Structure formats: C-alpha cells, structure tokens
Amino acid sequence: MPFRLAAIDLDGTLIASDGKVSDANAGALRHLASRGVVVAAATARPYFAAMRPFEAANVGAAAIACAGADVRLEGGTVVDQAAMPHDFAAFIAGLCDRAGWPATLTTRDRTYRRENEMPAWASSRTDIVVTTRLADAGLDGVLAVLANVPLGAPFLAELDAWEGRVSMHRATLFNGESLLTITGLGIDKGHGLRALCRALGVAPVEAVAFGDSDVDVPMFEVAGMAVAMGGAPDQVKAAAGMVAPAADESGFAAAVYRLWP
Numbered sequence: 001m002p003f004r005l006a007a008i009d010l011d012g013t014l015i016a017s018d019g020k021v022s023d024a025n026a027g028a029l030r031h032l033a034s035r036g037v038v039v040a041a042a043t044a045r046p047y048f049a050a051m052r053p054f055e056a057a058n059v060g061a062a063a064i065a066c067a068g069a070d071v072r073l074e075g076g077t078v079v080d081q082a083a084m085p086h087d088f089a090a091f092i093a094g095l096c097d098r099a100g101w102p103a104t105l106t107t108r109d110r111t112y113r114r115e116n117e118m119p120a121w122a123s124s125r126t127d128i129v130v131t132t133r134l135a136d137a138g139l140d141g142v143l144a145v146l147a148n149v150p151l152g153a154p155f156l157a158e159l160d161a162w163e164g165r166v167s168m169h170r171a172t173l174f175n176g177e178s179l180l181t182i183t184g185l186g187i188d189k190g191h192g193l194r195a196l197c198r199a200l201g202v203a204p205v206e207a208v209a210f211g212d213s214d215v216d217v218p219m220f221e222v223a224g225m226a227v228a229m230g231g232a233p234d235q236v237k238a239a240a241g242m243v244a245p246a247a248d249e250s251g252f253a254a255a256v257y258r259l260w261p
Contacts, residue, residue, distance in 0.1 A: 003259060005200065005207040006032055007042040007064060007193050007219060008252070012212035013229050014053060016248045026057040028253035033059050035260050038074075040064055040196060042189050042209065042219055044146050044171075044181045046106040047072060048127045062200075066106050066144035067169070067215060068192030069183045073199060080195040081108055081143060084184040088166055089142035092182060093134035099155040102148045105134055108141040149180040171213040181215055190218030208259060210244075210252060212236065227255045 008014050014025055021029075032039050040062040041050040047065040054061035060074045071079040083089075089105075096103040096114055103114045111127065114134045131137060149156065149170075159168065167188055169181045189209075197204050205224035209216065212229040213236060220226035220239045228240035229251050237243050242258075245251035 003037065003206055003208045003225060005038040005040060005197065005202050006256070007040045007189070007196075007207055007209045007223065009189075009211040009213070009216050010041060010043040010045060010050065010053060012231060012247050013210050013216075014247070014252050016250075018248075021053050021057065022250045022253070024250035024253040028250075028256040029054065029057045029059045031256060032260060037260065038062060038200060038202065042192065042211070042216070043067075044144065044179070044215060046070070046104070046111040046128075046144075047076070048111075062196055064189055064192035064196055064219075067181045067183050067187070068189045068195075068218075069143035069187050070106070071192045071195045071199075073196075079199040080192070081141075082184050082187045082191070083108070083141045083143055084145075084166055084182070084187075086139065086142075088162055089139045089145075090135070091162070092145050092147075093137060093139060095155060095158060096134050096145075096147055099149075099153065101153075101155075103134060104128075104146045105137060105139075106143050106145075107138060108143065109138070112137040143183070145180075145182045147180045147182070149178055151178050169215040171215050188218040189216060190220075190222045193219050193222045210255065212247065225259065227259075 042064040043050045044067040050065045062074050063072045069082045105112045112129045167183045204222050207223040208225040209219040209223035210227045212232040217239045226240040227242045228237045230246035244255040
C-alpha cells in the first residue's frame with residue numbers, strides 16, 4: 001500500500017540543530033509534493049510558526065499544530081481545535097509567571113509568549129503577543145502551553161493535582177533545555193493525526209510519521225509507518241519501524257527517498 005500522508009515533526013526532525021532546514025530536507029519536501037503526498041507539520045509550535053519551514057521550501061502543508069490541539073488542512077481551514085479546561089489555563093499562566101518560566105500559550109485566536117524581560121524583537125512581530133505576565137493574556141480557548149521548565153523545578157509539584165485532567169509531555173531540546181508541552185486530556189499528536197486523516201479520507205495506515213522525541217510516540221502508534229531520527233532517545237527509536245540518520249545529517253531526506261523512491 002503506498003503511503004499518502006507524511007506527518008513531520010519539526011525541531012530535531014525536519015529542522016537541524018542550527019535552526020535551519022537543510023537543502024536536502026527542503027528538496028525531500030518538494031519530492032513528496034511532486035508525488036501527490038499530503039505533507040503535514042506535526043509540531044508543538046503554533047500554526048503560523050509551524051508553516052514557516054514549508055513556506056520557505058515553497059511546499060503547501062496541512063498542520064497538526066499545538067501538539068495535536070490545532071489541526072488544519074492546507075490553506076488553514078480548521079479541522080479540529082481542542083481547548084484545555086479554563087481553570088487549568090488560568091492556573092498554568094499564573095504558575096509560569098510565579099516560577100519565571102519562559103512559555104508560549106496559544107489560544108484559538110492568538111499566541112502569547114511570556115519572557116522575563118521584553119526582548120528587542122517583540123515590537124516587530126505580528127503573529128505573537130509578547131508579555132511579561134501570561135495571567136494578563138486572554139485565556140479563553142487555550143489550546144496548548146509550551147514551557148521551558150528545568151528538570152526538577154520545585155514548582156512542578158503543583159502540577160501533580162492536575163494529573164488526569166490534562167496531557168503533559170516533556171522533550172529535551174538541542175540546547176539541553178527541557179520543554180514541557182501541555183494540552184487537554186487525550187490531546188496529542190496521535191489525536192491530531194487521526195483527525196487529519198479523517199478529514200482527508202486517508203486511512204491512518206497510509207500515513208508515515210517522522211519524529212525524534214516522546215511527544216511523537218502517540219503519532220507513531222497511529223501511523224502505518226513511524227520513522228525515528230538518529231538523535232532520538234532509545235525508547236522513541238524502539239517505537240518506530242525505521243530509524244533514519246540524525247537531523248543534522250538530513251535523515252528526513254534519507255528516509256523520504258527510501259519510502260518514496
């Protein structure tokens with residue numbers, strides 16, 4: 001059975017440690033498009049940030065954004081948006097403020113970025129509202145929160161009371177920082193992949209999922225083929241059907257040409 005959809009994690013998969021998409025990986029995206037394969041960003045990033053690498057490669061893409069809470073067709077038509085409980089959204093915004101965690105909070109309407117000091121680039125961005133207090137943001141319809149949380153941070157204990165009401169996944173970035181991704185209960189990249197497949201009339205077995213962290217494993221469990229990058233943790237590689245070279249070695253492109261020769 002030919003694979004009809006490619007769900008692609010960004011950081012650490014399509015995007016290398018220098019923050020760029022290699023020429024080889026950009027070429028692989030165009031190869032997929034030329035073969036009629038649906039290309040989809042599958043990322044914790046907000047939708048508009050998720051689209052940038054594909055726009056740069058001149059490839060149209062669907063999206064499983066906000067770690068599966070914001071699913072859209074190519075062009076931006078919303079398929080599914082799943083908000084977290086409002087009381088949790090208010091809690092986590094206040095916790096990030098108290099703990100001093102840089103964090104991104106995305107609602108159905110906009111994205112807020114919490115910084116301890118206002119960065120120089122803040123006034124030039126139109127797709128994101130930069131603030132020093134997330135608690136002052138509009139907290140209706142919060143889809144996802146991404147927080148740069150140090151391992152073992154004492155404030156993490158306050159999250160224990162919310163176990164069973166939200167979904168939380170942790171990933172380690174190239175620079176060693178720990179990123180905590182929070183969505184509504186049961187909302188993850190696997191949920192997003194199912195929703196996108198339903199909307200497109202594609203069977204999940206016809207999808208290939210590419211990723212490099214624990215956040216990607218729920219998507220691996222849904223797709224007909226899962227590809228882990230060479231830099232992924234052992235448990236992520238064990239969940240995949242194929243292991244490609246690392247992102248810094250354009251492993252995404254190597255896997256694409258193997259699956260779609």
